[in-house]
Each structure stands twice: as C-alpha cells, then as structure tokens.
C-alpha cells in the first residue's frame with residue numbers, strides 16, 4: 001500500500017477539495033496546470049498524482065514532498081487537492097453543485113505584466129457572486145527583466161536571490177495587482193503576510209514556466225482548505241453519489257458517455273442514476289465506470305479502464321444508455337436505495353436553478 005492510500009484511509013470521511021483555475025486568456029492557466037502535473041510527476045514516486053477524467057488529484061504526500069519545509073504533513077488531514085483540468089471561467093460558472101460552485105476553491109491567474117484584463121474582471125465577479133474562496137497566482141515572475149530563475153523553489157527564497165532592482169520591479173507589479181483586487185472590494189496582500197485567509201486574498205507570485213512559487217501555491221491552497229473548509233469536506237463516502245457533468249461525448253465502444261466530477265458519496269457499476277437532460281431528467285443504469293489507464297499501460301487505442309466504483313471527490317467517465325440529451329453542467333445523482341421520484345425532483349429543481357443563474361448573466 002502506498003503513502004497516498006494511507007492518506008486516503010486516514011481521512012475516509014474527509015474528501016479532497018475541488019480546485020478550479022481561472023483567469024484571462026494567455027495569463028498561464030494551462031501552463032500552471034501542466035506544471036503542477038509535471039512537477040508532481042517528476043517527484044518520481046508512484047502515486048505522485050492520479051489522472052482522473054477531467055481532473056488531476058494531487059495527494060497530500062506529494063504536496064508535502066514538493067513543498068519541503070513549507071508544509072508539515074501532520075498539520076493536515078484532508079487527503080490532497082483535486083484540480084479541474086479545464087481552465088477558464090466559462091466552465092467554472094456552468095459547473096455548479098447544489099446551488100453553489102462545483103469548485104470549493106479557486107486560483108485566479110493574473111499575468112504580472114498585464115495585470116487585470118477583461119476576463120480577470122469577469123472571473124472576480126463570478127468568484128464574488130458564488131462566494132468561492134480564492135487565491136491569486138501572480139504569474140510569469142520570470143519575465144521581469146533581469147530575473148534569475150530558480151527552478152521549483154519557494155518564491156520568497158527565489159525573490160531574496162534577485163537583485164534589488166528586480167525585486168523592486170516585481171513588487172511594483174504585485175502591488176498593482178493588490179490595488180486592482182482592492183478596487184473589487186477584496187483586501188489582498190502577499191500570502192505570507194495574510195493571517196486570516198477568510199478576510200484577505202493571498203497573492204502568490206509564481207512562474208508556471210520555472211515552477212518558482214508552485215510549492216507555495218499548493219501549500220496555501222492546502223492550508224486554506226484545511227483551515228476553513230474542513231466541515232464542508234465531511235461526506236458520507238458510502239452514500240449515493242452526487243456529481244456534475246463536465247462534458248458529454250462519444251467514447252469508442254461505449255456510445256455517448258458523460259465525463260463527470262463526483263463531489264459526494266459513491267457511484268457503482270450497477271447503480272441507477274438520474275442525469276439532467278435537455279428536455280427532462282434522464283433515468284438510466286450505469287453500464288461502466290471508466291478512468292484513464294496509467295500512461296505506461298496505454299498500448300492500444302483503449303485509453304480507459306473499467307472500475308467497479310468511484311468515490312468523491314473524483315473525475316469519472318460514465319457509460320450508460322440514453323445519455324445523448326445529457327447537458328454539460330447538469331447534476332448527476334445516484335438513486336440506489338432512495339425514492340426515484342424524489343431524486344428526479346431534486347435534479348429538476350437544481351436544473352431550474354442553473355437556468356435562472358444563466359439568464360442572470
């Protein structure tokens with residue numbers, strides 16, 4: 001059994017917080033997600049990360065490995081972080097769970113050269129409206145003229161090693177971003193000065209290119225979740241699963257499938273499920289639950305493997321009949337031993353809420 005398994009067992013009823021990455025186009029969302037995946041993988045341990053459908057799980061053991069002295073793993077009992085792989089606020093605002101945002105926490109990526117741009121403003125408004133706690137990744141610090149990169153090092157350590165001129169230049173840009181956050185009624189500061197992340201937004205200078213500050217980013221997200229979200233992460237992991245559709249797509253040999261993120265309970269191979277549809281809720285039986293095969297095992301075009309069950313929080317591909325009318329952003333509920341009519345009513349109610357929110361935008 002791996003360290004990651006041990007972490008998961010210890011926190012059996014505490015699920016992984018779901019993290020979304022938002023920000024203006026070209027500010028580095030995709031590069032940052034790739035860097036998190038890449039640096040976790042280069043830590044070299046088996047189980048350093050797990051690739052889910054539409055999401056990447058970084059276990060606590062990997063975060064503490066990457067963060068070095070920034071993290072004392074005994075301070076945490078949440079099992080790690082689950083990143084939604086599709087960045088951007090359009091997906092964020094359509095991905096909801098029981099009236100809130102699907103993501104428990106967000107990273108707002110802002111290019112230190114560009115500052116706030118139209119999509120940054122939109123993202124901040126959405127985060128405010130959905131009351132989603134977030135931190136700011138002030139990205140591309142390596143592009144400050146004269147910057148000496150220190151691959152993967154905590155950011156304060158790297159900042160201390162820069163010339164005074166470079167430090168001054170970066171600080172000016174960072175305070176620009178802090179000012180813009182303040183214009184949107186968010187009291188923000190450099191993350192190492194923030195005492196209470198409920199009242200203040202922490203700004204983490206990073207380079208998605210060199211990985212500087214990435215350990216800090218993971219540490220702050222972990223700390224924030226642990227400190228303020230532990231109650232919300234408490235789930236009945238054996239209970240009937242609840243999730244949100246990310247995408248509806250064809251999968252070879254399985255017909256129309258839905259890619260979903262499960263945020264509560266468990267879904268099993270033989271479960272009856274209700275999925276939000278274009279016309280009405282769809283009631284169907286799970287035919288297969290699929291997860292990506294580990295990279296080294298993909299020899300043919302069959303990139304998925306069947307699993308008997310999946311527990312929150314996780315990404316999963318669900319194969320079932322009648323999914324053609326399923327909608328991205330719609331709820332999924334496992335019926336199991338509950339009254340089917342009630343579950344359908346719940347899904348209908350949630351769909352109505354989503355439609356109202358979409359019209360407001």
Ligand code: GDP
Pocket residue numbers: 023024025026027028029030031032087139140141142143206207208209210
């Ligand atoms: P997205 O549209 O927000 O997903 O942005 P991308 O991740 O596609 O990044 C846009 C461009 O900025 C790409 O050319 C990246 O290589 C570059 N980029 C992203 N992060 C950094 C960084 O930290 N430093 C530097 N120098 N370039 C970066």
